[in-house]
Amino acid sequence: xxxxxxxxxxxxxxxxxxxxxxxxxxxxxxxxxxxxxxxxxxxxxxxxxxxxxxxxxxxxxxxxxxxxxxxxxxxxxxxxxxxxxxxxxxxxxxxxxxxxxxxxxxxxxxxxxxxxxxxxxxxxxxxxxxxxxxxxxxxxxxxxxxxxxxxxxxxxxxxxxxxxxxxxxxxxxxxxxxxxxxxxxxxxxxxxxxxxxxxxxxxxxxxxxxxxxxxxxxxxxxxxxx
Amino acid sequence: xxxxxxxxxxxxxxxxxxxxxxxxxxxxxxxxxxxxxxxxxxxxxxxxxxxxxxxxxxxxxxxxxxxxxxxxxxxxxxxxxxxxxxxxxxxxxxxxxxxxxxxxxxxxxxxxxxxxxxxxxxxxxxxxxxxxxxxxxxxxxxxxxxxxxxxxxxxxxxxxxxxxxxxxxxxxxxxxxxxxxxxxxxxxxxxxxxxxxxxxxxxxxxxxxxxxxxxxxxxxxxxxxx
Numbered sequence: 001x002x003x004x005x006x007x008x009x010x011x012x013x014x015x016x017x018x019x020x021x022x023x024x025x026x027x028x029x030x031x032x033x034x035x036x037x038x039x040x041x042x043x044x045x046x047x048x049x050x051x052x053x054x055x056x057x058x059x060x061x062x063x064x065x066x067x068x069x070x071x072x073x074x075x076x077x078x079x080x081x082x083x084x085x086x087x088x089x090x091x092x093x094x095x096x097x098x099x100x101x102x103x104x105x106x107x108x109x110x111x112x113x114x115x116x117x118x119x120x121x122x123x124x125x126x127x128x129x130x131x132x133x134x135x136x137x138x139x140x141x142x143x144x145x146x147x148x149x150x151x152x153x154x155x156x157x158x159x160x161x162x163x164x165x166x167x168x169x170x171x172x173x174x175x176x177x178x179x180x181x182x183x184x185x186x187x188x189x190x191x192x193x194x195x196x197x198x199x200x201x202x203x204x205x206x207x208x209x210x211x212x213x214x215x216x217x218x219x220x221x222x223x224x225x226x
Numbered sequence: 227x228x229x230x231x232x233x234x235x236x237x238x239x240x241x242x243x244x245x246x247x248x249x250x251x252x253x254x255x256x257x258x259x260x261x262x263x264x265x266x267x268x269x270x271x272x273x274x275x276x277x278x279x280x281x282x283x284x285x286x287x288x289x290x291x292x293x294x295x296x297x298x299x300x301x302x303x304x305x306x307x308x309x310x311x312x313x314x315x316x317x318x319x320x321x322x323x324x325x326x327x328x329x330x331x332x333x334x335x336x337x338x339x340x341x342x343x344x345x346x347x348x349x350x351x352x353x354x355x356x357x358x359x360x361x362x363x364x365x366x367x368x369x370x371x372x373x374x375x376x377x378x379x380x381x382x383x384x385x386x387x388x389x390x391x392x393x394x395x396x397x398x399x400x401x402x403x404x405x406x407x408x409x410x411x412x413x414x415x416x417x418x419x420x421x422x423x424x425x426x427x428x429x430x431x432x433x434x435x436x437x438x439x440x441x442x443x444x445x446x447x448x449x450x451x452x
Contacts, residue, residue, distance in 0.1 A: 064307060071297040081290060084310050169404040178395040180403035181410040188411065 005070045008062065012083050015059050016090065017140035020200065022052045023093035024132025027193060030097045031125025033104035034112045034186065042108075045101040052094040059087045075207075082203045086139070089196040093132065096193045103182055114175045117183055120164060124190040127157050131197040138201060144208040150201035157194040161187050231296045234288065238309050241285050242316065243366035246426065248278045249319035250358025253419060256323045257351025259330035260338045260412065268334075271327040278320040285313045301433075308429045312365070315422040319358065322419045329408055340401045343409055346390055350416040353383050357423040364427060370434040376427035383420040387413050 026048045033042035063084050066072065072080055104112040113121060131153050138146035164187040167173065168180040252274045259268035289310050292298065298306055330338040339347060357379050364372035390413040393399065394406040 064303065067293065067307070068299050068303055073294050077290065077294055081293070081310060084307060085314060088311060088314055165407075168407050173403045175403075177399045177401075177403045177406035181391075181394050181406050184407040185410060185414065188414070 008066050012062055013139055013142050015055055016086050017136045019055045019090035020132050020136040023090055024129045026094050027097035027128045030100035033101050035118050035122045042101045042105050045098055049094055049098050056087055056091045079207055082207050086200050086203055089200050093193050093196045096189045099189045103186055114179055124160050127153055128190050128193050131194050135197045135200045138204050144205045147201040147204035150198055154194050154198045161191040234292050238288055239365055239368050241281055242312050243362045245281045245316035246358050246362040249316055250355045252320050253323035253354045256326035259327050261344050261348045268327045268331050271324055275320055275324050282313055282317045305433055308433050312426050312429055315426050319419050319422045322415045325415045329412055340405055350386050353379055354416050354419050357420050361423045361426045364430050370431045373427040373430035376424055380420050380424045387417040
């Protein structure tokens with residue numbers, strides 16, 4: 001019975017990891033759509049989102065089953081409750097990546113972004129996918145050290161985001177208001193994607209080590225720009 | 227023992243309701259800051275956010291305690307799991323409202339928004355607060371009928387949001403790119419605030435009646451603009 005229980009918890013961790021990997025894949029496709037105008041990549045987003053949705057449903061069903069049948073307590077209970085929240089974060093990452101793809105599809109065949117921002121978004125996309133993959137591996141092994149590696153990549157994203165915001169708000173922006181709006185919204189999607197990956201990592205560190213996360217959600221809210 | 231259990235579930239529902247009411251209060255203060263330049267209202271946001279954070283912590287502790295001590299099954303288990311997710315939505319509503327206040331504080335003493343958009347945001351604020359209050363009352367009574375009343379208000383918000391986006395993207399926008407960016411981001415904060423209230427309402431309907439929500443998350447993601 002305990003073996004079954006721990007096998008279930010392992011499956012849960014693996015499915016959560018798969019959700020993060022899928023969210024990263026969606027963001028990779030979405031970024032290709034925005035930066036390169038790759039509409040095949042944009043189309044891929046919808047089937048990948050469907051897959052993410054199916055994984056989410058599987059996680060939700062499994063958490064309910066484990067809670068009902070195994071009546072976990074203490075650390076295992078907190079793990080299962082964390083799993084519910086982590087699934088929510090990973091699901092939202094997929095939604096945000098899909099929003100990126102929508103901007104590309106909405107503007108097509110016109111470019112989604114001004115050409116002098118493509119390198120910026122290519123980089124944000126790279127960092128976003130890296131964050132999702134790190135969250136994936138941290139989850140699959142439920143490894144606090146791997147989870148801590150998420151932090152530096154997030155600071156990279158915050159920096160890129162701030163620079164982007166400065167770019168569109170500056171008097172030297174020549175591409176007009178509509179383009180500024182699309183670029184700002186895109187930047188926010190990437191930033192929030194990263195935020196969710198960081199949240200997942202913080203939950204892993206807390207569950208694996210009992211360490212209080214570096215900052216409370218309240219403090220994080222206070223500090224977050226935009 | 228069962229009386230204690232149901233008393234705990236009632237407290238959970240009440241605390242979730244209080245979280246929504248608090249999120250609505252934060253959004254009310256934040257809207258006053260953005261629309262009227264009321265910096266006293268902006269200052270209030272931070273103590274209200276702190277209160278929301280404390281409620282969130284209380285809910286998280288209570289759900290863990292109930293799961294550990296009562297080992298609920300079936301419908302009561304699903305309610306407790308819903309509570310975990312609803313708390314996440316309500317917490318995020320507070321964060322989004324705080325983001326609205328930050329835009330006001332960032333621009334102060336300059337107006338946060340062009341004067342020809344103030345009526346628009348006053349209306350979005352009114353609808354947002356109404357949504358939070360409806361979610362509050364639906365939760366406190368765990369009432370599916372009250373929860374269903376959230377839908378029409380959300381459609382109002384979607385409409386306001388779409389009109390705002392059209393406004394800033396149009397060639398007739400004369401306030402420049404920076405203002406367009408702030409207005410677009412603000413619009414997104416109000417829209418997402420409403421989305422979370424709708425999500426709470428859908429969870430209540432599902433838990434109270436067993437009815438499958440009108441649309442799957444996947445479909446909602448497909449349809450959502452911006």
